[in-house]
Amino acid sequence: MLIDLHAHTAPRSNCSRTTLEELVETARTHGLDALCITEHDVRWPDDELADASRLLDFPLIPGVELTTDVGHVLAFGPLQKPLWMGYSLAELVEECEQSDTALVLPHPLRRFAGERAIKGGRRPPTAAEIVVLPQWEMVHAIEAASTQTTTLEHTLTAAALTVAPRPAVAASDAHGPGLAGAFATEVDGVVHTAEDLAREIRAGHVRPTRFSA
C-alpha cells in the first residue's frame, strides 16, 4: 500500500494552509491508498475522522505530531497521557514499550542541518555524528524525506541510513495545497487502522518512495 504518513490541516494545525478535503483530493490524484492526519499536539476525535473518511470516501488514518525535547515525533496508536501535558522522547519510548504505538522521527536533521541551522552558520553533521544521536535509535522509523526538508537534509539522512540502517519512511508533511503524496511510504501489509500501520512500522515493513515533485 502507498500511504502518506504525515499531513496537517487547517485550522487544527495553525501552520497549515490547506483543508482535509484538499489533501484527500490531492492524495487521490497521486494514487495514494491512504492518508495519515498528524496535527501538532492534537488528535482528531476518532469518530470525526472516521466520519470524514466515509464522507470523502477515502481511507484516513489518525496520528499525531508531538513536540518533545528532541523536536517533533510522529506517533501512531494509543497514548496514555493527555497531550497537553507533553512528552519527552524517553517517556514516549518507555510508554510505547508497553503498547503497540509506533514512533517516527520526522525531519530528523532540522535542528542540525535545516535551512535555519545552515543560515545560522551551523556546520552540517557527518553521518557518524548523526547516527549517535539518541533519537536515531529510539524511534521505530526515520522520515527520510518530505516537502518540509531540504536536499541537504535528504542527502545527509540517506548517508546516515547507510552507516546505521533503520526502517525509513517518506511523507509529504503537507502544510499547503497540492502536496499530499508528494512523498509517500510503501507499506507491505494491509493497513486500515493506526494499529495496523503501527504494526507495519514496528516490524520495519516500510520503505520511502517519492513519485511527485
Ligand SMILES: [Zn+2]
Ligand atoms: Zn514537524
Ligand SMILES: [Zn+2]
Ligand atoms: Zn509536520
